[in-house]
Amino acid sequence: MHAEAASKPLAQRLLATLCAGLMLLPAAPLQAQVNLPALGDSVSDDLSIGAEKRLGEQIMRQIRPDPDYLDDPLLLEYVQGVWSPLVEAARRQGNIGDDTHERFAWEAFLVRDRSVNAFALPGGYVGVHLGLIAITSSRDELASVLGHELSHITQRHIARRIVGDSRSSMAAMAGMVLGLIAASKAGSVDLANAAIMGSQAAAAQASLNFSRDMEREADRVGFNVMVGAGFKGLGMVSMFERMDQAYHLMDSGAYPYLRSHPLTTERIGDARLRLGTEAPLALETSPEHALMAARSRVLMDARAESWRQLQGMDAGVRQTLAHGHEQLAARYASALASIKLRDFSRAEAALQQAEQLQRQTVPDDARVRRDLVFLRAELAHARGDAGAGYLALSALPEKSRAVLMMRGQLAQVDKQPERVRAAAEALQTHVSLQPADAGAWGLLSQLWTQLEQPLRAVRALGESRAAMGDLNGAIDRLRSGLRLSRTRDADQFEASVIDARLRSLLYERRQMLLEMYPRGAPPGAELP
Template structure:
């Protein structure tokens, strides 16, 4: 049975593989592409920190590697588009990028070529990772285990520094050279076995070469980690985050180190936490007095949201419904305890919404609102609870209550508000006016943000509800284009052109689809020419 399961797994299409497997496949593809130019060199030397790697892997090639990997990640179900969580992570990420630019860590070349994009991964493990080209992934488990924005900023600043210091390019080049060393050792082992007939001699040669390659890679990684700590610390400090955030994050990770073998802390495997790194963080912090960071309530709410969304199993949500058990008395809570209670009640309310236990969700939400009043209401925290009340109304199919909950936020022009209004419009039974308004607002938004696949997907649903098939098809095509699936986008737009041949079709929208289709066909030709400079082979498809 196990053999059959493995066989079926091997036969699955790429889009059916788990995100981790597809991420590894993309990284391996980038590594293979990077290996090519180094094969014919007479001498191979690992780059030292501070050296330019542009001769081996320029920023354009690194960005293309990153895009290739992201084309594998974006269609994955674990690639999460949650407007509120993404907005919160972005509110920490953007100041870090701006600070790195002011410090000179981001030069003109990388600023223009790299994406500088964060994305969320629905995974309960504590992890974050940087990809080629300026893409940084954040697991929900990491957000859920932090207690302040400063702690999360320390991890994002560290990963940002991996990008700005070109560590990823160096690692690709270093690993490709190390793989050549291991391959050479295997070939030597086979030659020894053929000449002497000694299997032990062959194994010794192979193991020795692999050990040498692993040692070189490990030493290189430790240098990178030390530099990323130093640069990341300066970046987060320049961005206005408390330096104590890095130390408290290290201490939290150190306390959790014994859990590493359970697989819950992959971050500790890719970023080994040594006593030297912890000591350096303490030294950098110096004698600075600890000051309670601002925004703890907002972070508590977002950590609770991540805790609910990172594991969509019903048994997990049932446990989270009881998360605030035993923390009922807010008035006598110790300092900081109120934020824990606030998060627990938010998690209980959101989990109850997911379980469609609306009575319990209402009670937990009211309790969260009361807790926020007692610990001191913050505008951003009250805003998050307003969104949660709108989510509850949406789940109950009571759109009017949801719009009423969002009324205090009418002045903002955030993506989160546009998406929530669109979702409420989908369940509004009072007529098509709200759907039309939501569609028009989203159409304006995507015209300014054409790479937002989530917004296009929501817009497609609205156009379908409004019986606008051509606009819906075009929006579905734009979803695929934003995800990097040019073939899928072209197929959908061609389908739209076929539908436009009927007399009742909107010919203006048909003209828009035709123009967009021509642009995508040109983009595909350019990309294929870049991938196959000697000529595109018959039947070649985009990766």
């Protein structure tokens, strides 16, 4: 999304989607005023929860296929481990009612981008740039940002922006929401501005940021949520100060979060006041978080020159400025960057240094050991040595999604069909319980292809498209599966499953078109 070639097509697709979605909203909201409610009050019915949910789903249908929508199982698992307690705390505190809890997605996702940014979307989605994770030094700092963005959703600030500006037309509102996305994903303000087109671009640009009252409310509610979830309130103060320093010392257009969330001394002071009169506990910079921040630094920028710079961290960082876990994170970053560069001997040396540091500094930290096991399995996968990867993973008896996905990736380079089949069947069980896991379905499709099971492969590929929200793509693939099932030795049981699933998706598409076009869909109308 940094490169114009990657960001502009996505922006154009989002503009079309948002215009279509917003045109479905009633005209009455244009005369509404922004009146922030007390905590727990619901937003006006001018923009219903259902309408906001549909708008968020339309946006996500455009984001999920984008190459910079990142499904890194290990890093995503870590972020969800911070996100889920915040959602639960918000529900306990009454910020999330039964209606929104059931209908909104409450999903945090990763964006491969080195800018320091996070953004909330309609319907309960929060995007987190890897550049943001990379600059944090603790789970508490990350939780402060996620709690703030979560509170924009629970207080329905996005809906209020859409229905509250009586001076904006529908086109300007579409540009406003698009601008929020473009500003979050573009590396410069110019790219974000370029996404807002038409004669009302100036009005839309003026609406990009949440109001000062909304920002204060998100700070206040987000602070209570993060503390209620067990995180330290000092994380919000520390994150504010970290970003304020980054803005003054390093900002050259790559910090859109700072512009959409202005860091005034008043807001930083308010955050300190919320800590109370007692001396705040110091933040713990855990080794696990240091490794995940290091992983983000490697994955956020896929340029070889960036990886070469990180590869040089196998010499460590200055001892006078670093704790043991920072030395560990330096070797971790070097090893992962070397894997990406396919410099396997250097990756092995850096990984061995990291494993030795772990034994010396945090011998009892099971999470850090687990992260290093995954890194060793990644090295084995890159080398094409499935056996070594399985051997590393044998130290992890768990059946988490991250382990299943790693085993599936190792099976892609395995020459023994029985192990490939075992990995495929484990993933098949997983997706039967988690049918919305597009990444698992996609990997499963590749494994069934490898096992020469074309019908299962086509079905898994169709389910992957369905999980991404691409109903048209899913239907096309399942139809091709039905055609394939007419061959003599086709698996008729699998063919019947495909037929039933195709009928279900066709019905779902008809219902969605009825919602989008209540007076009848025009000829050739398709889902965005």
